Each structure stands twice: as C-alpha cells, then as structure tokens.
Amino acid sequence: MDNQEVLEKLLLKLVYCDGIGITNKWKILNFAQKYAEIPLTLDVIRKRIQPTKNWGVFVESWLQTTPEWLEEKLKDQKFITYFSKEYPENLRHIADPPLVLFYEGDLKLLDYSTLAVVGARLATPYAYNVLYQLIPKLVTKKQVIVSGLAKGVDYYSHQLTIGFGGKTIGVVGCGLDLCYPKEVLPIFLEMKKNHLVLSEYPKNTAVKRHHFPMRNRIIAGISQGTCVIEAKERSGSLITAQLALEYGKEVFAIPGEIISGQSNGCHRLIQDGAKCVFQWQDILEELPNY
Template sequence: MEREFFLLKLALIKGAGIITKWRIFEYAQTHQCFNFTASELRPLLSKRCDPFVFCNDWNFLTKEVLQQKLDGQKYITLDSPLYPKRLKEIPQPPFVLFYEGNIRLLQEEKIIAFVGSRNVSSYGREVVKKFVPPLAARGFTIVSGLAKGVDSCSHLTAMQAFGQTIGVVGCGLDICYPKEVFTIYWEMLKKQLVISEYPYGTPVRKYHFPMRNRIIAGLSQAVCVVEARARSGSLTTAQLTLDSGKEVFAFPGDILNGRSTGCLQLIQDGAKCVISIKDILEELPNFE
C-alpha cells in the first residue's frame, strides 16, 4: 500500500515534471523505501522544478487528502496487472492511468493508432473511412487523441464499423476538450475506453499534448499518419513510434496545399507509404 500511495502521490504532485518524478521513484525503488519527507526529496528536484510548490504539495497530499481527491475516479497504477505492458516500455510512462469505459481494451495486442490534422479535409476523412473499417474487422483496436479532425473521425469510424477504440486525452476525464467532440466522447465513455494520466479537474495545457502523444505511441503496435502538416503534433507521435522501433505508416497527399507536408516528409524519412490496406497488414504479419 505504501508503494501505491507513493505512485498516486507522484501522479498528482505539482511543482515537478515527469522526468524529475521518475528520478524520485527510481531513488525510492533503489532504497526500497516509499515514505520520504519533502525535505529528503528536495535534493532530487531539477532546476526547472518549483521546490516551494513541490514541498508544500507533498506535505499536503496525505493519504486522507488523496483518498478524497480520488473519490469517484477509476484508475490503475503502474503496478496494476491491467497496466499495458507495451506502455511500460516507453521512457517515463505514466504512474497512474485514469479511465472511463472498458479498461480491458488496454490488454489488446492488436492496437493501431490513427493521428493527423485537426482541420482534416474531405480527402483525409475518406482515407480514414477507407482504412479503419477493414482494420477494425480484423480485430485491431483504434487508438487516437479525441481531438477534432482525424482523431475524432477515426474513433467514430471505428465505432460505426462495430470495432473497438481507445481515446487518450490531455486533461481530466471530467472535461471534454474540445467541446465539438462531446457526442463521440460521451459514447466512448460508455462503450469504449477513454484514458488520461491526469485526475479530475486538470485543465487543458499546451504541454499536455506531447505527453498524451507519448501514451498513444506507447500503446500502439504501429501508427498511421493522415494529413499532417510540417511540425504538427502528429509528427511527434510518429517520431516517438519510430524511436521505439515500431512501424509508422503515412498516407500521401497533395504536394501543393501543405496539408500533407508532414506525411510526405515521413515517407522521405522511411515511413511506409500506404495506398492499400495490404501495405499495412504485410508489415504486421503476426497480427493478421
């Protein structure tokens, strides 16, 4: 119980980023002790941390306060048997995953991500509608970030094809962002799965999106990129996927309108250019 309390406390603590939090956790594991004071942990904080906020929050987050804050929330910790093995393999995985829906979807082996532009064109939507259903029919669970555009289109298409889908968000699960995806979000809370590393009440922050993207990449066997512009968040997800030795698939697009510049760059850098479902399946022979 001490270790679980420690994991929950690290997940909720303010004043330190994920790298510092993992430094603290590894220090605790090395010493096989999970009951440190704020003063004992302060030397482990990086220069970017706010020691006053961290120490104040560490002292404030007693077991009673944590229990109160987590009341009504569903979650699994890093030590849970339901925590996905694939996600544990990424650098600094989340200590806690908060969820609504069918947590068993995290145990699926055949998980593939679809990511891309928030301002998706009719072409991008048609690509999603052409490729997601046959993958869903073959038992692939579709994971994405529940944003506008490619993300929400991928989730919706998977559900319409009677498939499974996982949404990863960058805020508390009591907040739907953006509001335009509320209908899809609500449906997924009931019948699919939505996860976050942030507890209730956590607002959207710009830096939450790359953190969310690392979870999408970590959960997935492969990532498909649809209509990504240069320097888009989708390219971050793709790069994280490549760094972990997994497959990245990119759909070619118009070279003139700029909507697919990121996809075309990925193809130049070695991502597989997809023009048929076979192009994806032949790279994942164990998942037919």
C-alpha cells in the same frame, strides 16, 4: 504495510504533486524503491531531483496530499498504476511512462491489436475519404483504433470505427470529467460508456499545452503501429510518429497532394522510412499480431 504498497501510495501522491514534471517524479519513485530504508523527506527529495523554479509549489502540494486527502480525491475514479498487473506492458518500457492511467470504459481493449490513427485537426475531405477507405477494413480485421479525441482526423477515426462496429480507444490531455474540444462531446460520452478513454491526469485537471505531447507518447506507446494522415511539416502528429519510431513501432504515412503543404509532414515521414500506404493491406501486413 509492505514495500510495494508504500511505493503505490507514494506514486499516487506524486500524481497530485505540482511543480515538478514526470521525469523528476520518476527520480523520486526510483530512489524510494532503491533506498527504501532512507526516510523520504523534502530535503532528501530536493537533493535527488533536477533543480526546479517551482520548488515552493511542489512543497505546498506535497504537504497537502495527505493519505486522507488522496483517498477522498480518488474514491470516484477508476485507475490503474504502473504497479498494477493490468498496466499495458508496452508502456512500461517507454521513457518516463505514466505513473497512473485513469480510465472510463472497457480496459480489456488494451489487450487487443491496436493501431494509432492521427493527423490534421483541420482535416480536408480527402482525409475523411481516406479514412472511409481504411477504417471499415481495419475494423473487420479486429484492429482497435487509437487516437486523441481531437477534431479532424482523430474525430473521424473514432467516429468511423464506432459506425462500422469496431472498438476504439481515446487518449486525452485533461481529466476525464472534462471534454476538450467541446465539439467531440457526443463521441466522448459514447466512448466512455462503450469503448475506452484514458488519461494520465486525474479529474479536475484542465487542458494545458504541454499535456498534448505527453498524451502523444501514450498513444504511440499502447499502439503496435501509428498511421499519419494529412500532417503538415510542423504537425503534432509527427511527434506521435517520432515517438513510435523511438519505441520500435511501425509507422505508416498516407501520401497527399503537394501544392497546399497539407501532407508535407507525411511525405517527409515517407522519405525518412515510414511505409507509404495506399491500401489497408499495407498496414496489416506489417503489424506483429496480424
């Protein structure tokens, strides 16, 4: 077994290890890659990672994930790892990239020009009307629309893209055998079959609050630009936009009315340098592959 194969097996083992986060998992993987001759014992691992109150949880899951156990768990799942040639190149360069991308659908969509469209879960008719103006034009220009398969702006973005004959990618914060929220089930099933749904979490992984900002880094990472619609001051969509800026991607914001505060996050983005968008051309002229 060569070193690359050993690292791949370690990577898959770490995917199923609880009790530590992605940063510590990368510390373990990087140590194993750099010091291949040192046996990777639990004692060695403990000395190389940040202290964690869940060390006992990690030890239990580490011991549980034997090669046979992993083979059984992974046999009915499609995935690419960080070491796969199909792994998106732009994801390799973000902080703590996903170790694995589990997927259903057409993985080749990752090779196309992609635009993230995110915004309010409690979207107003204004958001839908804006998307109805933008999405059909973007679709005709061969843009693949990326979003988070949530309610509101995410759902409308996927729905309109499919309705106008385009392709779309959804990134979720749970295993691909689960649909959250349940209201998006019909489009979730359609996308798993004819588009692409991604997750860094294996099957049987439930939804947890901290999974959503983690998911957002993937949305921003695989997209050439991020467009925000109806984001409040403390919206999760602003996390995606901030990450996009950190990754050197284009960020676009749709202005809205100022009374309700529904778009105050978008207005703040514009003040901070995001491009103010009022027509579809405003987006395409900034994307590198257009």
